[in-house]
Amino acid sequence: WEKYLEVCHAQAAPERLFRLVSNAFEVGWLLEAIDPINQSLFCSMSVVCVRGHRIRLQYIGYKDCYDIWVNSDSPFIFPCGFCKRTGRQLLPPKEHDPKSFDWNNYVESNPNFSIAPEEVFASMPTSLSNLTKFEIKDKLEAIDRQNSELICVATVIDMLGDVVLIHFDGWDSEYDYWTHATSALIHPVGWCEENGRLLSPPQGYVGENFNWEQHLNETGFRAAPTQCFDCVPHEFVTGMKLEAVDPRNQSLVRVASVSEVEEHRIKIHFDGWDSIYDEWFDVDSSDLHPVNWCQKTGHPLEPQLT
Ligand code: MLZ
Structure with a gap:
């Protein structure tokens, strides 16, 4: 260099501008992870490769062409049992029933795998209480990561520590994404109007028909207070x-x-x-x-x- x-x-x-941590993960360890393609889903995964501070994860029971790479300090990987403990729905390994699935039973019948120890996760469940000023259901204006020219009407629908899950009103969950509360992708209600930008309304609205006051009244939720946003350029x-x-x-x-x-x-x-x-x-x-x-x-x- x-x-x-x-x-x-x-x-x-x-x-x-970056972070540096260590990687204690091992091949064969099981964990729960947010699906990077559909970020409102939590999936059961196994570590199939460890390289430097990166790990390759496989959706259990699925082909390796769907494998993903994450950093070992990712805020989007969790110990087994995280979903159950925090009242979230886990997608179990292929062909397992989400209602009866249990990690301990799974390991008993699949001795090649073992449950990843909790200490190796950067995102320990204890550190995952809300560290932001956002509340679930808060409304805001957010850039659509997949169509980054669009700033859209959006809602915070989940939170983990200092990251929030953004959902676009009226759209399918495929556009949902997690981001830090300090992200440049999210702005308070009214930001587009103040900055002369076009706000993309919920699906179904045509052009000028959308107005925030009415939308907030209709949905019954608050506009996220401006103190929630703390974007550092x-x-x-x-x-x-x-x-x-x-x-x-x-x-x-x-x-x-x-x-x-x-x-x-x-x-x-x-x-x-x-x-x-x-x-x-x-x-x-x-x-x-x-x-x-x-x-x-x-x-x-x-x-x-x-
Ligand atoms: N071209 C796409 C844009 C969708 C934008 C959604 N934003 C949350 C469509 O119209 O389907």
């Missing part, structure tokens, strides 16, 4: 170097640069690759890491293509 930064006359994205600048997960092959982390910057997302260029492979990442993405992260955490780093 040192030489490369010199050759490129580039600056490394400062380490304080990100400090990424075009040209900064970093290490980023390749979205086309999640097992790889590549040498990369920031090629464009917006308020809540940055465009990542994979060094040496054509810019048609550049990808936008939300600034809170857990797939962006500082220079030398791979080396420090024992993960292979794919160097720039020469």
Whole structure:
């Protein structure tokens, strides 16, 4: 990296923009995790690979093409029993009945697996009381991660520590996502109007027909108070170097640069690759890491293509 930064006359994205922890997970351990595709679902998963501070998880009973990679300190992985303890619905392993599923019975009949010990999780259930000023059902205006040009009418529908689950009023749960209370993706009611931006109404409303006062009255919930929002602008600048997960092959982390910057997302260029492979990442993405992260955490780093 040192030489490369010199050759490129580039600056490394400062380490304080990222977090660093350890990884104590082992292959064969069982856990519960939020499905990154449909983020209101909690799934039963097993660790199938450990690499540096990243772990590869498999939906139990499903093909490996659905596997996901997460960081070992992910706030979206939990010890077995978390859902039961906190009154959430767990999707059990394939062909198991959600009503009668029990992890201990599962391990007894599947001795190749074992239950991951609670201490290895960054998100211990004890630390998961609400650390934000949000309340469930609070209304707000939120960027749709999948259609990032849209700012939409939204509701907080779940909370874990300092992250909240955002749901878009009138839309299917496929757009739901978890984000930090300090995220640049969420704004208080009225933000669009104040900032001359178009607010995307709940599905079913046509253009001007939506108004917040009426929507709040009809739903009976409050607008999240402005103190809930505490967004600190990100400090990424075009040209900064970093290490980023390749979205086309999640097992790889590549040498990369920031090629464009917006308020809540940055465009990542994979060094040496054509810019048609550049990808936008939300600034809170857990797939962006500082220079030398791979080396420090024992993960292979794919160097720039020469
Ligand atoms: N083109 C898509 C946009 C959906 C946006 C949803 N936002 C919460 C559609 O109309 O289906």
